[in-house]
Amino acid sequence: MAATKPNTIILKLNGGNTDARPVDDSYTPASAITPGEVIEFATATTMQAQSTAGDADAMMVALEDPYIRRGHTTDDTIDHDWATTQKVRWAYLQPGDVFYGFLAAGESVTRGAPLEFDGAGGFQAETTGTVVAYAEETKDNSGGGASVRIRVRVR
Secondary structure, three states, X not given: OXXXXXXXXXXXXXXXXXXXXXXXXXXXXXXXXXXXXXXXXXXXXXXEEOOOOOOOOOOEEEOOOOOOOOOOOOOOHHHOOEOOOOOEEEEEOOOOOEEEEEEOOOOEEOOOOEEEEOOOOOEEEOOOOOOOEEEOOOEEOOOOOOOEEEEEEEO
C-alpha cells in the first residue's frame, strides 16, 4: 500500500535531485520548530517560525532530522520537532521547488491557488498581493483549529 503522506519535507527540486540544496545546521531554534515550517533568523544564533503575515522574505524551510529512524519514535520523522537544545537543519528553497509545508487553520485553497506567509511558519490564501508560493493540492482546512500539511510550490 502506498503511503498517504510523504516522510520527507523536500518533495521535488526545480531541476531534479532532492540533494541539490545546501543544508545549514548552525542555528538553534528560539522555540520548537516543526519540519516544514518556513523559518527566519530570530537572533544571531537562533531561528524561529516566520513571523510576519504577507512578508516576502526568502523561503527558508526547516527540514526533518535524518538521524531519527522511522518507527523508533512516536512521531513520524517530519513531525518530530527541533528542540531548543538542537541545531535545526534547514535550506533555502528556490522557485519551482515543492515541499511539504503547512496551511493555516481556517484556510481553504484549490490546487494552483496563490499563497502568502501566515506569520506562524505556514501559508494562507494570498490577500496582500505578496505571493510567495502556490498550492500543489486542494486542501480544505476551513473548519480546522490547527494548521495542516500541504504540498507547496515555491514562487
